[in-house]
Amino acid sequence: MTYEFNADQIEWLHDLETTTEPQITGSLWSPVGWCCLGRACAALSVPFERVGTKRRYEGATYGLPASVVTRLRLRSDIGDITYGVAVKDSVDLCEDLASLNDYAGWTFREIAKFIRENPDKVFES
Secondary structure: OOOOOHHHHHHHHHHHHOOOOEEOOOOEOOOOOOOOOHHHHHHHOOOEEOOOOOEEOOOOOOOOOHHHHHHHEEOOOOOOEEEEEEEOOOOOEEHHHHHHHHOOOHHHHHHHHHHOOOOOHHHHO
């Protein structure tokens, strides 16, 4: 059965596949770049406020705001993954998209490819 991505998911995945913005770890956005979840806020034009050197999206700085979790049909604010993903050269599993970005060091394009190939592990049905 083929998964039917919604318009917001398509917009976010396209952004991850095409952005030239630098990638960071530890927060949705900083003056030097974005994490994969922060790119969802950018792609979906979520309003933000500046808080020091960070941006707060509907009150969220590190995980996604509830509205984005709902729009993307994610399992949590950090993008929980069912069954986890093995990390190269490690016995550890990454159990969310934030960890693929921050811990495993996957690029935006690698994360998008994983999501496209495994939507059932990332999105609620």
